Amino acid sequence: MKVSIEKVVFGGKGLSRLKEKVCFVPFTLPEEVVEVEIKEEKKSICEGFPVDVLEKNPYRVEPKCKYYMQCGGCDFQHINYEKQVEIKKEILEETLQRIGKINKDTDKVIPSANPFNYRNRVQFKFDGKNFGFYKLKSNEVVDIESCDIADKNINNLIPTLKNLAKNNPQVEELHIFHHPDNKPMLKIVLKENLFMNIENLLDTFAGIGVYIGNKRVKLEGKSFTFYRAGKFNYRVSIDSFFQVNKYQLENIVDEVISEIPKDSQCIGDIYCGVGLFTLPASKKAKKVFGIEASKSAVKDAQYNVKVHNIGNAKFYQKVVEKSADIIFGYNPDTLIFDPPRTGIPKNIIQKLLQLKSLKRIIYVSCNPSTASRDINLLSEKFELKKVKLIDMFPQTHHIESIFVLDKV
Ligand SMILES: C[S@@+](CC[C@H](N)C(=O)[O-])C[C@H]1O[C@@H](n2cnc3c(N)ncnc32)[C@H](O)[C@@H]1O
Incomplete structure (x- = not known):
């Protein structure tokens, strides 16, 4: 069957419209005409696999990897790198509009210095x-x-x-x-x-x-x-989370830390891992605290502040869902959130709306859908001031972004 691709949507697939159905086709680009084999069919949607690209988008490139389209890892290698980032920006803005109900252009885009060989x-x-x-x-x-x-x-x-x-x-x-x-x-x-x-x-x-x-x-x-980012050398245990793109490590830290207000007194780093943001944040306020579920990451974070002689940081090993009392106990003016794909739990969002001391939220997200949902809920009291796209995962559809929200 022949289909025309309209746009690339969240999840990285091309969208095409048949008579009564929407057909998603991976490994395609807008304005392409593609011969597809239908792989899955439901009432109103279907999924096709491209067997031949009949009309090519000028940004289509030859994938570098010989396993491309067989291996489940990369799905953007057929796209020129600058165009990959542009598509991610369009998806991010569209998701913010559709789910977050906010019209906001991306303020800054930070591509990866090397779009290949980046995973550590x-x-x-x-x-x-x-x-x-x-x-x-x-x-x-x-x-x-x-x-x-x-x-x-x-x-x-x-x-x-x-x-x-x-x-x-x-x-x-x-x-x-x-x-x-x-x-x-x-x-x-x-x-x-x-x-x-x-x-x-x-x-x-x-x-x-x-x-x-x-x-x-x-x-x-x-x-x-150990991994170095800026002034700090972080211990990372075999069981702890750490950012995978070595070219973007310092950039993500700089982009988050530069959004901390100059007069900040107390900062919370929620989902702090080994303290990637907590350590530099400790230099920007009187007090910092981190919340993290993983025992090994909290041990690393405690070690990391100790070897850097940081005396104003404290870490809590607890799931964020049950940490509202810790957050409230500090009366923070700034909170950094870097949650997993599921986003910020709803009970915590409700609490944040009542937290009087809180002036700024810096939200690092690997999932624009859940981030847009959360930003929509927060919009009752917070205004989205800045959106940054930092490409942590070149050659894949994954989108990492940083949102800055201020109390209105
Ligand atoms: C995306 S990582 C961010 C870590 C850190 N900010 C960094 O950049 O290295 C998310 C972190 O949240 C932790 N985590 C996952 N679910 C959690 C939960 N329910 N409560 C607390 N921490 C959680 C994971 O162990 C992981 O360290």
Whole structure:
């Protein structure tokens, strides 16, 4: 079937209109005419796979990766990088309008200095035979020899990792944490608790953690690494979250910290991880506090403030849903939020509307839909002042943005 693509929508797929249906087609661009194979069909929508592009958009480029359209990782490699960012900006503004009910242009766009080889950590899958990444919409694994968005040193290790998996069929996943100056760290996830000799891996890796599901069953060497961003060197444990794009790490910190008001007295960093924003924020106010669910991230954050001689920061290991009392106890004037894809819990939004001391919210989001929902709820008392798009995930449809909201 032949379809014409109108625009690229949230999720990265091209939208086309058939007589009574909307058809979503991945790997396409606006104004393209595409021959599609219908893969899924529902009452009012269907999903097609492009088998031939009959009329091409001028921004279409040859994908660099030989596994493109098989591997479920990247979905924007067919688009020139500047155009990828432009499409993300359009989607961000459209989502803010549709869900947030706010008309606001993006104030600043920060592309990644290098749109390839940016990932400093990667999770490889192994199915007993193939080593690589899940296929598009499947739990089958595409066997790969290289990954164009992973750091070059991670690519150099792929043969070693592949051998390791093939000699140990109980391996399900290998997570590699690259470090620019030190040996990398390796997390091995096994299907079941079978013996695995990992001591001989210490020549290649600084630390190796063995897991069954989420539970660590063995550790050799170090369980953490360090990443530098600006003035601070952050300890990041094998179980802690950390930003994956090495070219955007300093930029995201600068873009958040530069939005802290000059006269700020107390700042809360909600979903603080290892303290990426808390440490520099501590220099901008009398007091800072961080809230984070992960035990290992809170331990890292506590270590990170200690080694940097920061005496005005405190961290709480608690889920944000149950942390309204902590937030209220501080009477903060500024709150930084960097939640997972689900956004800020509704009970917390309701509380923020009652928090008299709160003047500014700096909202870092990896999901424009939930952020727009939250901004809409907050608009009862807060006005959206600034929108920034920072491209943390080139070659994919994922959109990272920073919203600045002020009490009206
Ligand atoms: C997107 S990361 C941001 C971390 C940090 N701001 C950074 O940039 O490194 C979200 C963090 O929220 C934490 N998290 C997830 N769900 C949570 C919850 N319900 N309550 C508290 N923290 C949570 C995760 O462990 C993760 O560290």
